[in-house]
């Protein structure tokens with residue numbers, strides 16, 4: 655892996671984006687840097703402010719958006735999520751390849767930005783398996799699971815747009831999917 659573009663990871667909630675990203679970061683220590691997003695959702699048990707997300711109040715995030723501090727932001731599952739310019743810059747400053755885990759709306763904005771990124775979509779093997787993973791993770795209340803499943807179809811529709819994603823990877827077997835992710839990153 656020589657000089658690499660930032661990697662934008664998309665896919666429905668619960669498909670395994672975070673799992674794949676964590677594996678990539680663990681396998682290549684110091685090579686990749688995670689873009690720590692801002693979100694107005696509440697932290698889950700075990701999530702650390704400034705590590706998994708910057709957890710912020712809605713009014714503060716809206717003020718920062720108005721001040722032009724975000725590369726992209728979107729309303730996702732009834733919360734606001736966004737990538738600050740500072741988050742991407744912090745990774746670049748360390749000489750690392752920036753990895754963004756964002757939804758499709760955010761990816762559309764990044765695509766139009768000056769960030770020349772590799773766009774990867776992670777697909778579930780089936781909706782039943784996606785639901786099983788979301789439930790199995792044990793982080794969401796029923797209402798949130800339903801919202802995330804309802805939004806999944808819209809996210810997956812974007813894979814039909816010719817040329818938007820450089821790679822679409824079905825995360826059925828984790829080892830195989832991870833191998834495909836590395837190949838896609840290497841092939842850019």
Ligand SMILES: Nc1ncnc2c1ncn2[C@@H]1O[C@H](COP(=O)(O)OP(=O)(O)OP(=O)(O)O)[C@@H](O)[C@H]1O
Nearest residue numbers: 666667668669670671672673787791825826827828
């Ligand atoms: N290939 C796989 N086979 C079975 N389970 C998997 C696989 N990949 C991930 N999982 C499991 O699915 C659950 C969801 O994974 P993960 O949290 O990485 O999803 P995500 O796409 O990052 O979700 P979100 O967008 O909500 O953050 C986790 O419990 C994870 O261990």
Ligand SMILES: Nc1nc2c(ncn2[C@@H]2O[C@H](COP(=O)(O)O)[C@@H](O)[C@H]2O)c(=O)[nH]1
Nearest residue numbers: 667691727728730735736737755756757760
């Ligand atoms: N447009 C953006 N989407 C983001 C960002 N950070 C995360 N996300 C997406 O939100 C959903 C839900 O995440 P969760 O942590 O609540 O499960 C997920 O699919 C992410 O891809 C962001 O900065 N911008």
